Every structure is written in structure tokens, then in C-alpha cells.
Amino acid sequence: MKATVVVFPGSNCDSDCFNVMKDVMKADVQYVWHKEASLPKCDLVILPGGFSYGDYLRTGAIARFSPVMKAVKDHADQGRLLIGICNGFQILLEAGLLPGAMLRNKTLSFICKHVWLRTDDTNNPFTNKFKKGQTILIPIAHGEGNYTCDDATLKGLQDQNQIVFRYSSEAGKTGEEFNPNGSRDDIAGILNQKRNVLGMMPHPERSSEQVLGGSDGKQIWESLLVSVKS
Amino acid sequence: MYNAVVNVTLKKSVLDPQGQTVLHALESLGFKDAKKVRVGKYFEVAIDAKDHKSAEDRIKAMCDQLLINPVIEEYTYDLKEAR
Structure with missing residues (x-):
């Protein structure tokens, strides 16, 4: 698998993503600075977490205009794989590559903890190694993960099985008490209609090695490996 | 030169967690007459334009x-010629 990690000013999970790709998944990975106008031809582009442009104006709002974003969009338009994690998800929303927007967490506080996610769709390149309904423990670390969209968009996401991860209990029960940020329909991660772009607030790259306290996130990279090979 | 003042708020249909927290804080300070708070953003933009329309x-x-x-915000603006 060939992967590219895009680095924006203020990205802070780029090394984590790079490390997982290189040392855990043994992938061929490289960094690309946001000022580049093109991307190397690769299977997977990762928009990492962080605070691109200091979260000025709105999270992800300025990064959308980085020169590299046109190449990122072209990469996705060609049907190749793109994942945005945390701030990367926020950038995908601002760039219009995924529908909806982020609001401040309902508690208004920055939340940094492990949460359970229920896998509600496995018919996509990111979760094909999962069992439907499988729960995984993945850390979140964000102040604005309160996903929102209008009713028509939500219905579209539900009807086309674009909601991949929902916040839940360990047993897979959803409800307000298991939703850390107040996101609509307990959404933690969504796909685009073509199912080759995933945005998620939780950090699989921080949970892909047992030494970091858990490796549930590794299954996402393993799924991608399967998709790329097939 | 024109000066624009832009006020941005979350749409009515979007829950405003910040506004609600501020409202609760006002209530706990004794401002029982405060019934609704929406928190927004404010921009001042100086625009070099030949006339009001442009x-x-x-x-x-x-x-x-x-x-x-x-997706989540709406705005109003006020535009005046700079003196």
C-alpha cells in the first residue's frame, strides 16, 4: 500500500499516522506539505488530526484553501481512498468532500478519552475486516466533534449506509450517555456517497499498537490493505 | 472605501451549546429575565469598492x-461608506 500523509501548519497527528503506516502496516508512506500543488500517485491519502491554522475562523476552514487540497479532491474524484481523522474530518466537511458541519462539543470542553464505537457499516474499504455491529475502543481528542447536518442530509446518510461509526456502549447500545460530544444520531464517522472517503473524529492511529493501550484501530488499516490489494 | 460589519449566528435550527451555557450562567447570576442567548461572531471588513452596489x-x-x-450559520451585514 502506498500512502501519503498531508501536513498542514498545526497538524499534530501526522507523525502518528506516518508511524502506523510505516512501522505497523509496513506501507510505503511519505509526507506531503500542504503547499504542494500535487500528490504522489498513491492508494491512500490521510488528512491527520491537529489544529490546522490554529483553528482560526472555524476548524478546517482555512486548510480547505491550501494548495494541496485541489490534488486531494482530484485523488478522491478518481475513486482512490481518503481518510480524514479529527481535524482531517473537519477539513473534509469544510471542503465539501463530506456533508455536514461541526459544532462545539455539547459540554463546551475539549474531551480527551477512550470511547466505544459501534461499526454500523462494513460494506466499504475502511471497515471490511469488521463484523457489523462490532464495538471498538478508540481515543477521541477534540473540542468540536459535535457533528450536525440538516434532516435531508441525515436521511441520505442513513438510507445509503454512510454512517460507519456511532458512539455507543461497549455492548453496542447507543444513547445520550454514550455520546461524548452531542453529535447528531451519535455519528462518529461517515462516508461519502461513493464510499471512498471516510471522516471520523476518533483516532485509530493512536490505537493501532498494544503498547499504546489498545490496537482496535489497526483493523481500519488492515481493511484498507485488503481493499488496495483486491 | 466602504466598511462592512457582518454579524454571524448559528441558524435557528441549529442548537447553540455555547449560547445555552451562557444562558445558564446568566440565570445562576440572578438574571432570571434572560430567556434566550445565541452566541455569534462579528467581522469588520474594509472594502475598496467604487460604489455601494459593488x-x-x-x-x-x-x-x-x-x-x-x-450549513450551520447565517449572517446579516451593514454597509457604510467610510468617511
Whole structure:
């Protein structure tokens, strides 16, 4: 698998993503600075977490205009794989590559903890190694993960099985008490209609090695490996 | 030169967690008459334009392309010629 990690000013999970790709998944990975106008031809582009442009104006709002974003969009338009994690998800929303927007967490506080996610769709390149309904423990670390969209968009996401991860209990029960940020329909991660772009607030790259306290996130990279090979 | 003042708020249909927290804080301070709070953003933009109409077109374009996110926010603006 060939992967590219895009680095924006203020990205802070780029090394984590790079490390997982290189040392855990043994992938061929490289960094690309946001000022580049093109991307190397690769299977997977990762928009990492962080605070691109200091979260000025709105999270992800300025990064959308980085020169590299046109190449990122072209990469996705060609049907190749793109994942945005945390701030990367926020950038995908601002760039219009995924529908909806982020609001401040309902508690208004920055939340940094492990949460359970229920896998509600496995018919996509990111979760094909999962069992439907499988729960995984993945850390979140964000102040604005309160996903929102209008009713028509939500219905579209539900009807086309674009909601991949929902916040839940360990047993897979959803409800307000298991939703850390107040996101609509307990959404933690969504796909685009073509199912080759995933945005998620939780950090699989921080949970892909047992030494970091858990490796549930590794299954996402393993799924991608399967998709790329097939 | 024109000066535009843009006020941005979350759409009525979007829950405003910040506004609700501020409302609760006001209530706990004894401001029982405060019934609703929406927290927003404020921009001042100086625009080099030849007339009112073109300044208006520009501020609208700026709002639509960058200053606001139409998924969650709405805005009003006030435009005056600079003296």
C-alpha cells in the first residue's frame, strides 16, 4: 500500500499516522506539505488530526484553501481512498468532500478519552475486516466533534449506509450517555456517497499498537490493505 | 472605501451549546429575565469598492465563500461608506 500523509501548519497527528503506516502496516508512506500543488500517485491519502491554522475562523476552514487540497479532491474524484481523522474530518466537511458541519462539543470542553464505537457499516474499504455491529475502543481528542447536518442530509446518510461509526456502549447500545460530544444520531464517522472517503473524529492511529493501550484501530488499516490489494 | 460589519449566528435550527451555557450562567447570576442567548461572531471588513452596489456584491461573496459556513450559520451585514 502506498500512502501519503498531508501536513498542514498545526497538524499534530501526522507523525502518528506516518508511524502506523510505516512501522505497523509496513506501507510505503511519505509526507506531503500542504503547499504542494500535487500528490504522489498513491492508494491512500490521510488528512491527520491537529489544529490546522490554529483553528482560526472555524476548524478546517482555512486548510480547505491550501494548495494541496485541489490534488486531494482530484485523488478522491478518481475513486482512490481518503481518510480524514479529527481535524482531517473537519477539513473534509469544510471542503465539501463530506456533508455536514461541526459544532462545539455539547459540554463546551475539549474531551480527551477512550470511547466505544459501534461499526454500523462494513460494506466499504475502511471497515471490511469488521463484523457489523462490532464495538471498538478508540481515543477521541477534540473540542468540536459535535457533528450536525440538516434532516435531508441525515436521511441520505442513513438510507445509503454512510454512517460507519456511532458512539455507543461497549455492548453496542447507543444513547445520550454514550455520546461524548452531542453529535447528531451519535455519528462518529461517515462516508461519502461513493464510499471512498471516510471522516471520523476518533483516532485509530493512536490505537493501532498494544503498547499504546489498545490496537482496535489497526483493523481500519488492515481493511484498507485488503481493499488496495483486491 | 466602504466598511462592512457582518454579524454571524448559528441558524435557528441549529442548537447553540455555547449560547445555552451562557444562558445558564446568566440565570445562576440572578438574571432570571434572560430567556434566550445565541452566541455569534462579528467581522469588520474594509472594502475598496467604487460604489455601494459593488461593495455589497463583494461582502456577500466573502461571506458565502469563507466567512460563514452555510450549513450551520447565517449572517446579516451593514454597509457604510467610510468617511
